[in-house]
Amino acid sequence: MANRRQFLKYSALGIGGMTIGLGACKYIDDFTEIKNNPGALNVNLTRTPTYCEICFWQCAGWVYKTKDGQIWKIVGNDDDQHSNGRFCPRGTGGVGMYNDEDRLKTPLIRTGERGEFKFREASWDEALDLVAENMKKIAAEHGPECIALLTHGSGGKFFGETLKAFGSDNIAAPSYAQCRGPREVAFTNTFGEGVGSPERIDIRDTKCLVLIGSHLGENMHNGQVQEMSAAIDKGASIITVDPRFSVAAGKSKFWLPIKPATDLALLLSWIHVIIYEDWYDKEYVEKYTYGFEFLKEHVKTMTPEWAYGKTTIQPDIIRKTAKEMVNAAPSVIIHPGRHVTWYGDDTQRMRAVAILNAILGSWGRRGGYYNPSKISVPNYPHPEYPTPTKTWRDAFPGKYNLVDETLASGICDATIPSIDRACNFKMWLVNGTNLINTLPDNAKTLRAIENLDFIAVVDTMPMEIVSYADVVLPECTYLERYDTLRVSPHRKPSIALRMPAVEPKYNTKPAWWMAKQLAEKLGIGHYIPYNTIEEMLDWQLKEAGTSLEEMQKVGVKNYERDWDDLFFTENEDVEFFTNTGKIELYSTAFAQEGFDPMPNYTEHPQPPEGFYRLNYGRAPMHTFSRTANNPNLTDLMSENVLWVNPKVASLWGLKEAQPVWLINQDGIVSTFPIKVRVTERIRWDSVYMVHGFGHNQKQLTRAYGKGASDTQLISHVMEDPIMGGTGMRGNFVSFLTEKPEEAVL
Ligand SMILES: Nc1nc2c(c(=O)[nH]1)N[C@H]1C(S)=C(S)[C@@H](COP(=O)(O)OP(=O)(O)OC[C@H]3O[C@@H](n4cnc5c(=O)[nH]c(N)nc54)[C@H](O)[C@@H]3O)O[C@H]1N2
Ligand SMILES: Nc1nc2c(c(=O)[nH]1)N[C@H]1C(S)=C(S)[C@@H](COP(=O)(O)OP(=O)(O)OC[C@H]3O[C@@H](n4cnc5c(=O)[nH]c(N)nc54)[C@H](O)[C@@H]3O)O[C@H]1N2
Ligand code: SF4
Ligand SMILES: [Mo]
Numbered sequence: 001m002a003n004r005r006q007f008l009k010y011s012a013l014g015i016g017g018m019t020i021g022l023g024a025c026k027y028i029d030d031f032t033e034i035k036n037n038p039g040a041l042n043v044n045l046t047r048t049p050t051y052c053e054i055c056f057w058q059c060a061g062w063v064y065k066t067k068d069g070q071i072w073k074i075v076g077n078d079d080d081q082h083s084n085g086r087f088c089p090r091g092t093g094g095v096g097m098y099n100d101e102d103r104l105k106t107p108l109i110r111t112g113e114r115g116e117f118k119f120r121e122a123s124w125d126e127a128l129d130l131v132a133e134n135m136k137k138i139a140a141e142h143g144p145e146c147i148a149l150l151t152h153g154s155g156g157k158f159f160g161e162t163l164k165a166f167g168s169d170n171i172a173a174p175s176y177a178q179c180r181g182p183r184e185v186a187f188t189n190t191f192g193e194g195v196g197s198p199e200r201i202d203i204r205d206t207k208c209l210v211l212i213g214s215h216l217g218e219n220m221h222n223g224q225v226q227e228m229s230a231a232i233d234k235g236a237s238i239i240t241v242d243p244r245f246s247v248a249a250g251k252s253k254f255w256l257p258i259k260p261a262t263d264l265a266l267l268l269s270w271i272h273v274i275i276y277e278d279w280y281d282k283e284y285v286e287k288y289t290y291g292f293e294f295l296k297e298h299v300k301t302m303t304p305e306w307a308y309g310k311t312t313i314q315p316d317i318i319r320k321t322a323k324e325m326v327n328a329a330p331s332v333i334i335h336p337g338r339h340v341t342w343y344g345d346d347t348q349r350m351r352a353v354a355i356l357n358a359i360l361g362s363w364g365r366r367g368g369y370y371n372p373s374k375i376s377v378p379n380y381p382h383p384e385y386p387t388p389t390k391t392w393r394d395a396f397p398g399k400y401n402l403v404d405e406t407l408a409s410g411i412c413d414a415t416i417p418s419i420d421r422a423c424n425f426k427m428w429l430v431n432g433t434n435l436i437n438t439l440p441d442n443a444k445t446l447r448a449i450e451n452l453d454f455i456a457v458v459d460t461m462p463m464e465i466v467s468y469a470d471v472v473l474p475e476c477t478y479l480e481r482y483d484t485l486r487v488s489p490h491r492k493p494s495i496a497l498r499m500p501a502v503e504p505k506y507n508t509k510p511a512w513w514m515a516k517q518l519a520e521k522l523g524i525g526h527y528i529p530y531n532t533i534e535e536m537l538d539w540q541l542k543e544a545g546t547s548l549e550e551m552q553k554v555g556v557k558n559y560e561r562d563w564d565d566l567f568f569t570e571n572e573d574v575e576f577f578t579n580t581g582k583i584e585l586y587s588t589a590f591a592q593e594g595f596d597p598m599p600n601y602t603e604h605p606q607p608p609e610g611f612y613r614l615n616y617g618r619a620p621m622h623t624f625s626r627t628a629n630n631p632n633l634t635d636l637m638s639e640n641v642l643w644v645n646p647k648v649a650s651l652w653g654l655k656e657a658q659p660v661w662l663i664n665q666d667g668i669v670s671t672f673p674i675k676v677r678v679t680e681r682i683r684w685d686s687v688y689m690v691h692g693f694g695h696n697q698k699q700l701t702r703a704y705g706k707g708a709s710d711t712q713l714i715s716h717v718m719e720d721p722i723m724g725g726t727g728m729r730g731n732f733v734s735f736l737t738e739k740p741e742e743a744v745l
Pocket of ligand 1 (some may be wrong): 617
């Protein structure tokens with residue numbers, strides 16, 4: 001059995017065989033030494049609190065500086081439930097974001113064509129005046145609702161407030177329709193509550209963790225990775241379902257190398273076995289659920305033999321793994337996943353995951369799903385926002401009734417004029433999301449951008465999306481600013497503070513300042529009635545029983561829960577927030593909306609002759625496309641590689657490290673080549689690459705032309721009819737060994 005130490009080392013090593021795991025250990029030694037002997041290095045042991053912005057786990061930590069005021073280290077805050085005092089390699093490398101000399105340095109106004117990256121420098125006043133002027137013009141001609149905010153990251157809250165005060169609440173993040181939307185809709189319509197972030201899963205006390213695609217160890221969401229290694233130490237078994245031998249698969253008792261796109265068949269057959277072998281939690285099902293008899297009838301014919309033909313997983317393995325979960329129940333977690341927009345039937349796949357958890361009785365149980373708690377911090381008092389007369393939903397009459405967040409891809413669709421749409425978006429304010437690399441179907445994103453009257457982009461780096469901006473507003477990095485308080489749900493309610501460790505470099509500003517200035521220029525400054533962010537945060541913190549002064553010292557404050565209700569007590573009567581008040585194995589809401597009330601397996605296309613399914617995922621030392629130019633992290637991994645099965649490599653005569661260009665089913669050719677990595681760790685019917693590389697923006701001097709972009713090759717989108725998620729895994733690629741004409745490098 002692997003131990004915790006080995007697991008953490010492996011997850012840090014990741015796919016490239018890097019040595020950052022050892023680097024991290026060395027750092028801890030250095031740090032202990034310095035703590036004991038502060039004079040040893042040029043280090044000033046005063047520290048300022050922050051929470052990390054390198055990914056959305058938002059670990060809280062401390063920024064230490066050298067005596068001459070340079071940032072020395074960022075380390076985890078011991079009181080923080082997200083990090084338990086340890087940062088992942090990306091968080092530790094966050095200082096590279098501050099030091100990156102390619103950063104945006106001053107406001108810019110477009111002088112060339114959109115996409116050309118031709119700008120002139122401007123003052124903040126001029127840049128923000130131009131944004132305000134265009135917002136007013138668009139509002140006068142089309143209504144303020146035709147302006148959308150596309151955002152991913154902390155600053156979105158401030159821009160959202162300005163936009164709402166102006167009369168539009170069309171605010172979308174790609175972390176919904178391109179990420180976790182299907183699981184939220186599925187769980188809400190099963191248990192009456194979503195999963196949320198951090199996920200409400202009690203991994204540390206689980207006895208069996210089932211990972212379906214969730215590649216923890218490469219997906220470095222800190223708390224989960226730590227809890228998984230703790231669970232392994234305590235003897236928990238891991239079952240990994242993945243067409244690729246992931247880091248997690250290497251730590252698993254069972255690895256099921258499933259044929260891609262067939263997971264729903266496996267899930268239904270597990271449900272079949274558990275019901276028909278009489279292994280389900282009868283008391284729990286009887287007391288808490290609705291529709292068990294329907295479900296039993298529904299899965300009657302979905303035997304392991306039926307699933308074998310679809311998934312290529314042997315029937316005895318399906319039975320054995322079902323038994324493994326049952327033996328652990330209710331301390332078992334079928335992980336809800338996070339980036340689950342795969343094949344367009346994702347909400348139904350996630351329903352099957354929810355149902356499997358329900359019949360094993362894991363929701364509300366130790367080692368299963370806990371009930372998170374969050375402190376409520378009021379917003380600074382402001383006049384009531386005007387009520388918008390239109391929303392993004394008007395562009396999709398009758399659709400997405402079960403969706404409770406805005407679809408970023410929906411905003412994009414509704415920006416392209418069509419005769420059957422009353423509402424078309426005319427302006428995007430884009431904050432912290434590189435939509436060119438983030439939304440699938442590049443051609444559509446560009447068509448939408450062409451149709452905009454105006455686009456303003458707030459970013460820290462000269463990313464692809466920046467080149468399409470009419471105005472560029474450079475934000476300072478998270479290490480140089482105050483931000484919203486981190487108030488996230490966890491086992492205990494908590495608050496974390498981010499404050500500037502250093503002054504903003506160059507002519508950059510924080511989002512809160514930009515949003516407030518913009519509101520003033522729009523004549524709606526009274527909606528943001530505080531003068532400084534310190535004043536606003538102090539007011540909020542006092543409402544929560546602390547203060548800015550205290551938080552500057554402690555960084556994180558944990559509160560006791562109001563109720564001892566982390567898990568259900570024995571035989572507790574529980575009312576679920578569903579139509580029936582029960583856990584709905586049969587979804588009444590889906591039935592009302594005309595969707596299958598219980599999930600059904602649908603066949604998805606397999607790759608045509610000579611093509612392979614394009615599979616993608618994460619690497620431990622990078623976050624999406626945002627870190628590809630970070631000097632500290634590119635040192636650890638500077639490009640992505642293409643995993644190719646040896647059988648396929650020999651068929652094509654491909655050699656290790658040989659550069660290839662990829663062509664997809666629609667004839668799209670990758671702009672840059674990617675190096676082949678020949679490995680048994682990927683099935684023969686797929687190839688795999690890490691998302692976030694293949695940048696074509698020359699201003700990113702380290703990232704330009706390094707590796708290939710998965711997004712460029714994801715031109716076919718399988719849309720989820722229930723929640724509008726953009727299924728991205730139905731694309732097939734073939735190899736070009738000679739440089740094609742379209743290629744740049
Ligand atoms: N092809 C493909 N597409 C995907 C995915 C995939 O795996 N493959 N993953 C999907 C998922 S799960 C998600 S959650 C989304 C993520 O989508 P995004 O969050 O859009 O991902 P990034 O590419 O990292 O873009 C982040 C942008 O924010 C900027 N930025 C970083 N820090 C700051 C800051 O402090 N302030 C401001 N203003 N800007 C900042 C970066 O420079 C970058 O331009 O992508 C989705 N799209
Ligand atoms: N280091 C790092 N960690 C991150 C991020 C990051 O950028 N960098 N981003 C964070 C975010 S926002 C998200 S959403 C998560 C995403 O991470 P997860 O939700 O954990 O994983 P996915 O992206 O859904 O899936 C990737 C895995 O699915 C497998 N897979 C592909 N096709 C199939 C299939 O048909 N069936 C099955 N069973 N498996 C399949 C792939 O081989 C790969 O191992 O990661 C988070 N953590
Ligand atoms: S998991 Fe890593 S990158 Fe994400 S917030 Fe935590 S330290 Fe930062
Ligand atoms: Mo995500």
